[in-house]
Amino acid sequence: MEVNGQLALTVLMGLFLVAVAAWLARVENWRSYTPVAGGGAFGQKESYGSEEKPSGVIRWLTTVDHKDIGILYGAYGLTAFAVGGLMVVVMRIELIDPGMSLISNTFYNSLMTSHGITMLFLFGTPIIAAFANYLVPLLIGADDMAFPRINAIAFWLLPPAALLIWAGFFPLPNVIPAQTAWTMYTPLSAGAGAGNQANAGVDLMLLGLHLSGVSATMGSINFIATIFTERGDDVSWANLDIFSWTILTQSGLILFAFPLLGSAMVMLLFDRNFGTTFFAGEGGAILWQHLFWFFGHPEVYILVLPPMGIVSYVIPRFSGRRLFGFKFVVYSTLAIGVLSFGVWAHHMFATGMDPRLRASFMAVSLAIAIPSAVKTFNWITTMWNGRVRLTTPMLFCVGFVSNFIIGGVTGVFLASIPIDLVLHDTYYVVGHFHYIVMGAIAFAGFAGLYYWFPLYTGRMYQKTLGKAHFWLSMIGTNVTFFAMILLGYGGMPRRYATFLPQFATLHQVATVGALLLLIGQIIFVWNFVQSWLEGPEVEDGDPWNLRDSGLYTAEWDWYDKKLETAIADGGETDDAAEPMLTDGGDVDDAADE
Amino acid sequence: MANKIFDRDTLLDLTVNVVPLFIMAFFVVAFAVFSPFGIDPLASSIQFGLLAVPFVLLAILTYFAGKAVAGAELRGEVYLPGQAGVRGAEPLEETEHGEAELDAGTSTAAVEGEADERDAADESAASEEETTDEADAGDTNADDDAETEAADDATDDEAN
Numbered sequence: 001m002e003v004n005g006q007l008a009l010t011v012l013m014g015l016f017l018v019a020v021a022a023w024l025a026r027v028e029n030w031r032s033y034t035p036v037a038g039g040g041a042f043g044q045k046e047s048y049g050s051e052e053k054p055s056g057v058i059r060w061l062t063t064v065d066h067k068d069i070g071i072l073y074g075a076y077g078l079t080a081f082a083v084g085g086l087m088v089v090v091m092r093i094e095l096i097d098p099g100m101s102l103i104s105n106t107f108y109n110s111l112m113t114s115h116g117i118t119m120l121f122l123f124g125t126p127i128i129a130a131f132a133n134y135l136v137p138l139l140i141g142a143d144d145m146a147f148p149r150i151n152a153i154a155f156w157l158l159p160p161a162a163l164l165i166w167a168g169f170f171p172l173p174n175v176i177p178a179q180t181a182w183t184m185y186t187p188l189s190a191g192a193g194a195g196n197q198a199n200a201g202v203d204l205m206l207l208g209l210h211l212s213g214v215s216a217t218m219g220s221i222n223f224i225a226t227i228f229t230e231r232g233d234d235v236s237w238a239n240l241d242i243f244s245w246t247i248l249t250q251s252g253l254i255l256f257a258f259p260l261l262g263s264a265m266v267m268l269l270f271d272r273n274f275g276t277t278f279f280a281g282e283g284g285a286i287l288w289q290h291l292f293w294f295f296g297h298p299e300v301y302i303l304v305l306p307p308m309g310i311v312s313y314v315i316p317r318f319s320g321r322r323l324f325g326f327k328f329v330v331y332s333t334l335a336i337g338v339l340s341f342g343v344w345a346h347h348m349f350a351t352g353m354d355p356r357l358r359a360s361f362m363a364v365s366l367a368i369a370i371p372s373a374v375k376t377f378n379w380i381t382t383m384w385n386g387r388v389r390l391t392t393p394m395l396f397c398v399g400f401v402s403n404f405i406i407g408g409v410t411g412v413f414l415a416s417i418p419i420d421l422v423l424h425d426t427y428y429v430v431g432h433f434h435y436i437v438m439g440a441i442a443f444a445g446f447a448g449l450y451y452w453f454p455l456y457t458g459r460m461y462q463k464t465l466g467k468a469h470f471w472l473s474m475i476g477t478n479v480t481f482f483a484m485i486l487l488g489y490g491g492m493p494r495r496y497a498t499f500l501p502q503f504a505t506l507h508q509v510a511t512v513g514a515l516l517l518l519i520g521q522i523i524f525v526w527n528f529v530q531s532w533l534e535g536p537e538v539e540d541g542d543p544w545n546l547r548d549s550g551l552y553t554a555e556w557d558w559y560d561k562k563l564e565t566a567i568a569d570g571g572e573t574d575d576a577a578e579p580m581l582t583d584g585g586d587v588d589d590a591a592d593e
Numbered sequence: 594m595a596n597k598i599f600d601r602d603t604l605l606d607l608t609v610n611v612v613p614l615f616i617m618a619f620f621v622v623a624f625a626v627f628s629p630f631g632i633d634p635l636a637s638s639i640q641f642g643l644l645a646v647p648f649v650l651l652a653i654l655t656y657f658a659g660k661a662v663a664g665a666e667l668r669g670e671v672y673l674p675g676q677a678g679v680r681g682a683e684p685l686e687e688t689e690h691g692e693a694e695l696d697a698g699t700s701t702a703a704v705e706g707e708a709d710e711r712d713a714a715d716e717s718a719a720s721e722e723e724t725t726d727e728a729d730a731g732d733t734n735a736d737d738d739a740e741t742e743a744a745d746d747a748t749d750d751e752a753n
Contacts, residue, residue, distance in 0.1 A: 141678040234677035236665035241675035313675070326674060327662065328604040333652055334658050335610045354636045356628075358644035363620035365628035367613035367647075374609050554678030561680070 022103075039441045064148035069155050070134030071456060074449075076158055081442075083166075084118035085112045085521060092480075092514040095507045096497050106196075108497035109179035114135060114166065115183030117205070120303065121212045122162050128306040128443050129155075129219050134456060136223065138555040139241050141232020146225035154218035157211050162207025168201030181495060183296070184287040186279040190271045203272060206265050213258040215496055216302075220258075221252035222471040227251075241553070242323065245330050246309030248335040255297045256341065258308055258530070261295035264288065278289075285300065286351060289307045293344035301340040304436060307444030310399045314451050318394035320387030320549045332371030340367040345589060348419050348481045352426040356551075363476030365415035372408055376401060387549070392466035398449035403439025406433055406478075410485060427489020431481045438517075439477045446524070454543040455559050459535035465527035472520030480513030538564075603663040610655040617648045 017067055053059050056557065061068060094102045103111070133151065137144055145151045168177030176199045180189040184206070191198030228250045230251040231240070266361050268288070270276040280290045314322045323329060379401050388394070410432040411418050446469070452459050483506045488494075492503045497505065541560020546552040621644050628637075665671075670684035 137674055139678070166679060232678050234670070234672065234682075235673075236669050236677075237661040238663075238665035238669070239672045239674050239677050243675075309750065322673065327607075328609045330662070331607060331655065331658060332609050334654055337612055338651045338654050339647055342643060354633075354639075355630045356624075356633070356636045356640040359624065359630075360620070360640045363617060363644060364647055367616040370613045370616065371609065374612075550673070552679055553675035555675075557679040 004207070038212065045418060064144075064152045066137050066151060067135050067456070067494045069151050070130050070132075072130075072155050073126045073133055073229070074130035076155070076162075077123050077130055077445075078160065079540045080122035080126065082120050082521075082525075084115050085518070087115040087118070089514060089518050091115065092511040095499075097510050098501050098504050098507075100498055105497040106179060106518050108179075109181075109495075110168065110177035112495060113178050113181050114169070115203075115211065117165055118162075120182060120299065121209060122158070122165065124303045124437070124441060125212070125216050128250070128393065129216075130249075130274055131243070131310065131448050131452075132219075132223060132306065135452070136226060136244050136247055136556045137230070139244055139553070140230065140235050141554065142225060142226055142230035144230075146230050147222050150218050150222050153291055154215045154222065157215040157218075161208045161211035161215065164204045164211065167204040167208070168199075174203065175199065178202040180205075180425055183292060184265075184268070185289075185292075186268065186271075186285050186546070187581065189268060189288075189562075190279050194260040194279070197259065198272070203233075203269060206272075207479055210262050210265050213262045215253050217258045217262075217413065220254035223247050223251040224255065224415045242312040242326065242329055242333075243306070243309040246305045246312075246333055249333050250302050250305045253302045253337055253340060255353065257295045257302065259301075260291065264291040264295070267291075267566065286348075287474070289348050290345070293347045296343070297344040298340045300433075300436070303441055305336065307400070307441045307448075308333070310444045310451075311377070311379060311400050313384050313445050314393050315397050317451075317544060317546055317551050318389045318391055318397075319383045320389075320551075321382060324381040324384075325374075328374055329378050332374045333524055335371040336368060339364060339371070341406075341578075343368055343415075346415055346420070349420045362415055362417050366412070369408070369412050369415070370429050372404075376405060376408070389461045391450075391544070392461070392463065392470055393447040393451035395470040395474075396443045396450065399470065400440050400443040400447065402474075403435050403443060403477060406482075407435030407574065408437055423488055425478075425486035425493055427484040427492045427494055430494050431484030431488060434484065435477070439481065443473070443477075446470075453531070454538040457535070457557060457565045458530045459531055459537055460543060461531040461535060462527050468567070469520050469527065476513045476516030476518075476520055478513070479516065480510045483510040483513065485508075598660055598663045598667065600663075605660055606662075607655055607659050610651060614648060614651060617644050617651075620644055621648075634715075 053065070054062065060068065060072065063072075088111070089490075090103065091108060094108055096101075116460045133145070136142075166177075168175055168193065176196060178184075178201055180197060180202060187193065188195065188197055189202065191202065220228055227240070228242055267276070267278040271279050277284070279285065312329050343361055345357065345361040346365045349361075379397075383398075388581070390398075410428070414423060414429065414432060441546070450461060450466055487503055487510070490503060490506070492499060492506075541556045541558075541563055542552060544556075546556065614674055621641060624640060624644075630636075672684050676682045
């Protein structure tokens, strides 16, 4: 009887779920903005979010407008940048002294793990999604993303992901932060041995990381669908802008890379909690490394390609000329996309793998340097003899190119097996990739934030503070990370909370650089917030005088149109000339508002 | 049709991807001729597979990307990237297939050769832009650049 009762309940629940699915499929128009748009919009016309947006916090919690979601991503990314940045400031202060002084070694390991994961997954990917969400639909002439609601879900998975990743830092009983480093190498991350990494904090971190991967994958599917299917009539593959090209390529990489990370992490969670032995037996550790880096190396390009797109987009605007060799940049972006899946084991040269395989990974790693170098020459050639205007976004772009050259050249050396075997696991590697992630990716992010500041705030930032931010960041980056390269040449191993006294001076130099970076970012936050609230309002859609040089683009034209047709709440109307009722009563011509 | 799409200019654009293809092909030959670690059926097949698979995938993607971009140029009007959605945007003049984007200018396009007239215009325009702090940052550079740009006139395409 019990079995029958359970059976009946199961059938009932099944029927209920089918009914819910049928109801959802029937009443919902999944590509609309309004909650029940099946019959809500008249004349078979999709309705626009801006007309129905609620006010206050509810607007931000319920929005499916790509621009609002872009701003949410941006706020999220910058918050994570602050958290990850403050974590590393504590670490750098600890490293002033060779011994264990300010924080414990285990807390240092926790901060280091969390700094890496926060910067890559909670700052890097979301800040790119911020630009992409806001700009891609405007640039390609789409009304919105192809799937606005999936867009919203993808964002709202991120806050819980952050809470899970940082769970160990909260005062939860018996939960400690993960200390696995962002690479989560087994057997440490499998909780084996006498260490403390069998703790639930590591499980929560893995689940949070998984959630952020799901978010990124949903976002990438959305971008691919949007760029393929929602382009305006005149926007063809021949005149698609470079930023959208890089987002398209990046989305392809995410689509192939992140599900693999998700699968590997589920296997690891099973090893930790359900007694499976995917990574426990012979070869288990190397299996994890292969799976991780098959995701991990494309991740590098997931993070760097869109910033390259921003730089390729902004440099011509302040050089008074078109991007030199536009198609070279497009094709080399695609080449990087493909080749990035063929180089993963150059992170594993020191594992003792078969030398024949190592040689092939070295060859492809050298080949992938070509498309990156091509882009660098294109940026330089674009500026060459151009009418260069050294505005803040342009300064950040020039800084990007400069830092990218140092980060890139040091990377080419690491692609060579004999050199890698000497420098592997030293601060040289840390310096190299920070030149890319901080010196290049974050710089391009700042370039974009300043360049489009008038677009998303309607105001202009403070120029002097912007330039102070740039110079402190540029000097800070080079002082910090060049010192790390020298430390690596000296043989200082990475990931250690303590070190031999002979490395003290260079560590102190690196800490001074990190503090310069901190001051620069405080200035940025001040400038950003104050200018958003009180900056001078931009009066037309061409704050950078792009029309003069014929480099005016679609997003600014959209903004110009928005200023011309602005109505009470900053929204748009389908037909601005249509008479409409406002709070003030009847108006004859809404365009006059 | 294929030859029409893959004309000289398109092939020239695609050379950027031919270089990494060449590097991979070079190492395939090098490893076949010179194998210091010997030949092992499994390890050597993976070794060559790791070069061959990216080679083939990159070649395929390059072909389709070139076809899509060059084909779109033939089929429709070509604007400067990012400008197709701008109200009143003028398509680039189709002088010869493929050259439009690299060389040709429109009445508003960025051609360095017009620097002299624009410098004067910029200065008056900049004075009107006081509300935007950054807008006039480039004027000092513009004057310096005028000389070099004037020299460039001779080599610039005067498409308009």
